Structures are given as structure tokens and as C-alpha cells.
Amino acid sequence: MQMKIVYKMAFRNLFRRKGRSTLLITIVATAVFAASFVVALGNGFTDGIFREYINIQTSHLQIHVNNLSEINDVSKFMDKRMIQEALNAVDEVESSSYRLKTNSLVSTAQTSVGLTLIGVDRGDEIKVSSIYSTIDNCEGTFFESDVVRPIVISKRSAEKLNVGVKSRIIVSFQDSSGEIQKVLFRVGGLFQTNTKSFDNMTAFVQNSDLMPYLNLPDGAVHEVAIIVNDLKECDNIKQKISQLLPDHDVKKWNEVVPIIDLLSAWHGLATFLSLAIFFITLGFSLTNFILMSVLERKGEFRMLNKVGMCGRDIGAMIVIETLFTTLIAALTGLLISTIAVLIFSKSGIDINFLFENESGYGLGTVICPVVTHIYPVINKMDFVNIFALVTVVSIIATISPIKKVMK
Numbered sequence: 001m002q003m004k005i006v007y008k009m010a011f012r013n014l015f016r017r018k019g020r021s022t023l024l025i026t027i028v029a030t031a032v033f034a035a036s037f038v039v040a041l042g043n044g045f046t047d048g049i050f051r052e053y054i055n056i057q058t059s060h061l062q063i064h065v066n067n068l069s070e071i072n073d074v075s076k077f078m079d080k081r082m083i084q085e086a087l088n089a090v091d092e093v094e095s096s097s098y099r100l101k102t103n104s105l106v107s108t109a110q111t112s113v114g115l116t117l118i119g120v121d122r123g124d125e126i127k128v129s130s131i132y133s134t135i136d137n138c139e140g141t142f143f144e145s146d147v148v149r150p151i152v153i154s155k156r157s158a159e160k161l162n163v164g165v166k167s168r169i170i171v172s173f174q175d176s177s178g179e180i181q182k183v184l185f186r187v188g189g190l191f192q193t194n195t196k197s198f199d200n201m202t203a204f205v206q207n208s209d210l211m212p213y214l215n216l217p218d219g220a221v222h223e224v225a226i227i228v229n230d231l232k233e234c235d236n237i238k239q240k241i242s243q244l245l246p247d248h249d250v251k252k253w254n255e256v257v258p259i260i261d262l263l264s265a266w267h268g269l270a271t272f273l274s275l276a277i278f279f280i281t282l283g284f285s286l287t288n289f290i291l292m293s294v295l296e297r298k299g300e301f302r303m304l305n306k307v308g309m310c311g312r313d314i315g316a317m318i319v320i321e322t323l324f325t326t327l328i329a330a331l332t333g334l335l336i337s338t339i340a341v342l343i344f345s346k347s348g349i350d351i352n353f354l355f356e357n358e359s360g361y362g363l364g365t366v367i368c369p370v371v372t373h374i375y376p377v378i379n380k381m382d383f384v385n386i387f388a389l390v391t392v393v394s395i396i397a398t399i400s401p402i403k404k405v406m407k
Helices: 002-016 018-058 080-088 122-128 155-161 196-201 207-213 231-244 259-296 298-306 311-347 380-397 399-406
Strands: 061-065 093-107 112-120 135-140 150-154 168-174 180-191 202-206 223-228 248-252
Touching: 018 259, 018 311, 018 380, 061 231, 080 093, 080 223, 080 231, 093 122, 093 207, 112 122, 112 155, 112 196, 112 207, 122 223, 150 155, 150 196, 155 180, 155 196, 180 207, 196 202, 202 207, 223 231, 231 248, 259 311, 259 380, 259 399, 311 380, 311 399, 380 399
Parallel strands: 112 202, 150 180
Antiparallel strands: 061 223, 061 248, 093 112, 093 168, 093 223, 135 180, 150 202, 168 180
């Protein structure tokens, strides 16, 4: 019965001191909005990097021969027919692209650059990779023009080679027997991704133009890129394919590029630190605010003590008042954050000004994509974590003021 009275008094105090309650709600709601929106920006930034890797570089799954080194040994190939039979037996596989890969030296009269040459069939490749979408209309096509023996290189490589669309270049590479092959190609298109290292080391040609010079049997492939129906089921699908192809190396997208796991860990740490900074600051602010409120109400608390309310009940009333106020503020802040996320998740936030030198900052200059637009994302667990943090911080913030009351 006593606690029921405490609850009623705490609830009435919120409306009796409207100015103080409104100020506290504003402070907490602003902090919660800022914290949740920063989390949403971090999620959007990381998702943008993951999409860049998956859509252009790794696909969902890749298949290689076992113990394949990073030197792209042409003589280590797989049987396309065997892999096709295995993938046809896995219903979750949506599409696949069968590639040839070799290291090459691309030369012009002025200079030369080393590139990884990837042989693809256009119809299959556009189903697993969006590299074709990175080619501007005025910069050629992804094997759709009438250029004889086309090669698609990056704009960065084109600048180094001083070439443009339809320029002739000589591509040198070893076949499976170790003989050097030199083949004339014409530039069919210029792509540009957000990953500098990928652009600096990758070129695409058609399988039919590369195969005759590799001295390989019909149906030989070096790499298979796979897109599945549900990204969340990648692990299960990988296991199925591995059982069907025990002599092959099946890798998930984050195994193809291990730095993705590092980025995930970085994102988790950055989120934790951001929330810690926000809520430690909020905790100190709340403590000071509640302490000032308590000191102003000393007379009220003495009167309550004289009419029979013990110090424990007065402390409980302060905790309940604080929780009522902060939880209302938290819901308000999360609601505003949700609206902001819904707006910016469609239009995106342009951060091109950070990369005006076209080289990016930090990891973006090495091997990570430079995300130029952020589309904020926030999930239910983020809301739950933030709401729980607000509750815990609110309770902790009342400890010092309650001690003052007890004295």
C-alpha cells in the first residue's frame, strides 16, 4: 500500500514541476536521439562497405581449387561441368559465374602495369557482380560494343597507361605450360569502384578471348562466384556445396576478404565507445540535474519525513520520478531517431566532401571501399540496448542524490 502511494506521488510530481520535467526530458531525448542516430550512421557506413565488397568483389560464395596460392597459377583449374552439377543440386543457389584468372602485364608504348586478368561470360557475370554499373555511359560498356577482343580496365589504370576507350594495349601472361603469350586487346570500357586497390589490380576480358591462349582443356575454370537466395543462409549453403565438392575450397564472402571481419569488429568497438561516451556524459548530467532538484526540495522531503514517509520511500520516489521522466524522454528520442533514419535511409547522406582528393582517408586509401553516401540503418536490438542503457544510467544517476536525502 505504501509503494502505491509513492508511485502516485512520484507521478504527480512530474506534472507539478512541469518546467523541470520538460527540461530533463529535452536533455535525455536529445542524448538518446544523438546516440541512436550515430549508431544508425555507423551501421549504414559499415553496410555500405559490405555491399561494395559483396556486389563487386566477392559475391556471396566463391569456389577455388584446394590450397590455391595467391599467385593465380593458371595450371590449377577446376572442371566446370562437375561444379555445375553440384550447384544445380543446391536450390538456394540463385546464380553463378565461371571465371578464368591469370596475372598479366598490360603495356602501351609509354608504360605498363601489372593487373589480374579475369575472364568472364558477360551474361553470367552481371548476375553476380555489379561491376558493369560502375561504367559511365561515355566510358564504354561491359562487353556490349562491337570492339574486337575488348578489355575492361579501371579509370585509374587507364590514366597510368594513358589510354582511352578503343585504345590498343598489349597483354602479356603465362599459359599453363609456362609459355609467355602476348595478345592485342582494345579497351572496351572503363570502370571505377570505391576501392582503390581493386581498381589498381583488376581487368576483365571475355572468356572466349582468353581461353585460346591459356593452353587449358575445355571446361576449365579458376574461380566460381555464387549468389544465393538468402545471404543469412550463406553458412548452411556453403556447407552443402562443400559436401558435394569435397576436393574444392568453398569460401564465404568474409573469408574471401578477411578484413571484413576486422571491419565488423571495428564497427562493434566503435558502437560501444560511442554509446559509452554518450551515456557516461548523460549520467553525469543527470546526476547533477537530480542533485540540484533534490537540494531545492529539502523542505518538501523534511515534511514528508515528519508525516511518516521514511528515507527509503523518499529515495524510491526519486528513482521512480527519474525513471518516468527518462523513459518518456528515451521513447521520444528513439521516435525522432526512427523518423530521421526513415528519411535519410532513402535519400542518403552525402559525405563526398570528405573524399574530394579522390583518395579517401584511413583504410579507404589501402584496401577498403570509400563510402561516399551513408544510408542509416538501425535495428530492434539497437533500440533495446539504448533503452536498457538509459534505464541503467537513470538508476545509477539517482544514487548520489538519494544519499544526500538520506543524510
